[in-house]
Amino acid sequence: MYANPETGMVGIAALVALLLLGVPIGAALGLIGILGLIVVIGFEPALIKAGVTTVETLTRYELGTLPLFILMAQLFFSANASRDLFDVAAKFLGHRRGGLAYASVAGCAGFGAINGSSLATAATIGMVALPEMRRRGYSDALATGTVAAGGTLGQMIPPSGALIVFGIIAEQSIGKLFTAAIIPGLTQALFYALVIWLLMRVRPDLAPASERATWSERWRALRRVADMLLLISFVIGGIAVGLFSPSEAAAVGAAGALAIAAWRKRLNRTMLFTAFDETLRTSGMILLVVIGALIFSVFVSVTGLAEAIGDAVTGLGLGPMATLVVVAILLLLLGSVLDGLALMLLTTPILLPVVTATGMSPIWFGIFLVRAMEIGFVHPPLGMNLYVIQGVAKDVSIARVFKGVAPFLASDLVHLFLLILFPALVMWLPGYLGQ
Template sequence: MFATPATGVIGVVILFALLLSGLPIGVALGLVGLGGLCLVLGLEPALIKGGVVLVDTLTRYELGTLPLFMFMAHLFFSSNASRDLFDAAAKLVGHRRGGLAYASVGGCAGFGAINGSSLATAATIGLVALPEMRKRGYSDALATGTVAAGGTLGQMIPPSGALIVFGIIAEQSIGKLFTAAIVPGLTQALLYCAVIWIAVRLRPHIAPASDRASWAERWQAIGRIADMILLIALVIGGIALGWFSPSEAASIGAAGALAIAAWRKRLNRAMLMQAFEETLRTSGLILMVIIGALVFSVFVSVTGLTDAIGAWVTGLGLGTIPTLILVAVILLLLGSVLDGLALMLLTTPILLPVVEGVGMSAIWFGIFLCRAMEIGFVHPPLGMNLFVIQGVAKDVSINRIFKGVLPFLASDLLHLLILILFPALALGLPELLGN
């Protein structure tokens, strides 16, 4: 009687209200999903189905990927990875006009590969890069906008926590998602560099040239990050080339990060315990979110909401590209009021069938969704990266930070359109490597 699309819509509205009220994502998803299943199926079947989802999730082999990559990130963070990555990029290109802004993008891309979090990347690189840029006469708008936008690379550059979560809830290969993210991540960084290049050509005074570092200083800076770069290349390259699975790659990454921390004489009991504690805390929170999302997905599926939305979109007869643009608009509108993870978990069970219905793969949608999530980090009213950067540069107004990020936001929208028009940007490399 209650297994109708209308019930699904009511569930989505209740979930949306709970998220806006500040209830934790995992709790909101679980409550709405389980409550909806009780209404549709009855109490006992709902509890049984919820128990099956819980056990299936906790026993999934690929779930071990997440805490291992997080452990790797915490170890690298304790080894001064962010400062070393930015310093190396600054030594290489800092003498050029806008060079420190380029270095910030490079540092964000490098640290994003280690960390996998947009907020952490923006905060960490911001602490290192913003004082340097402002000290050397860079405009506040360019300096803060660069780091706020560059921080979003943490979600795309593999290994990405967001892509791991998507792979689990959409039952897709995490290795294939990582491989598919490489080219979009690099092109996103290149577009940011293009924005900087145009900005400093139009207004040279906003980014003065700095002193050129000697080649001895450059090689010394590169030497400080060589061990991390080699480990990241081994982990990501090994997954892309099929040498080992994502879980095996995560194990290699964690073991390598331990070895690097020991080599740099930063490995001690206190640091190790803190890394374990942070890893367990974050992994537990994400695990709760994943279980809640899967229960909610079952509820949405049982109500027939996904089929109804798919039939409605098909009935519009828009064609592939207009349908994908419509999906992008929906994601951007929701992303203005929901944080990234909430956006992913709310929309995946509803929009994935629509995207697959117009001939696009779930792997492509994972990359597309991740890009839409990233845009939400830099546009109001949520724009979490903007507030993170303001926390680092407290004397810069949020309006000025937003002014600085606007050109990068335009490049993000262009990149999203390119992904729609040229799906091979995400799918070409996995197909080339036979993933």
């Protein structure tokens, strides 16, 4: 009686209401999913289905990828990775006008490859880069906007926690998602560098040139990060060429990070316990979110909402390109009021069938969705990265941060549109490597 799209819409409205009231996303997804299943299929079948989904999720082999990559990030963080990565970029680029802004983007890309979180990347690089840029006379708007935008690279540059979660929910290859994200991640960073270059051409007073580092200083800085960069390249390259699976790569990365921390004499009982504690806390939170999302996805599937939306969009006769533009606009609108993970978990079960009906790959949609999520991190009014940066630079108004990120937000929109126009930006590398 209640297995209809209208019930699904009521469930989504209730979920959004809970999220806006501040209920944790994992709890909100699981609660609405179970209550919805009780209404649609009955009390006992709903509990059985929720239990089966939970057990099947927790026993999936690829789920081990997530805590191991988080442990790798925590160990690198303890080894001063963020400061070293920014320092090497600053030594090579800092003498150019806007050089420290370029260095911030490069530092965010490097730390994003270690950390996989936009908020953590923005906060960590911000604490290192913002004081240095402001000390050297950089505009507050440029400094904060650069780091806020650069922080979003943490979600795209593999290994990415968002891509792992999407792979689990959509039942897609995590290794293929990582490989597909390489070119979009690099082009995103290049777009940010182009924005800085254009700003320097129009307003050179925003960022004065700094002193040039000597080559000996540059090589010393590079040697401090060589071990980390080699490990990251080996892990991501190993996944791309099929040397090992994502779970095996995560184990190699965690073991390598442990060895690097020991080599740098940063390994001790306190540091190790802190890394384990943060890993368990973060992994537990994400696992709760994933389980809740999968239960909610079952509810949406049972109501037939995804099929109804797909039929409605197809019935408009827009064509593949226009359909994808509509999907992009919808994601951007939702991303302005929902946090990134909520956006992914809410829209994946509904929009994935719509996108695949246009002939696009689920892998492409995963990259596209994460890219839209990233824009949400710097899109007012929510824009979590903007508030994180404002928290680091407390004397800079949030309006000033909004102004600084605006040119980067414009480049994000262009980049997102290019992913629609040229799907090969996503799909070429996995196809070339035979994945």
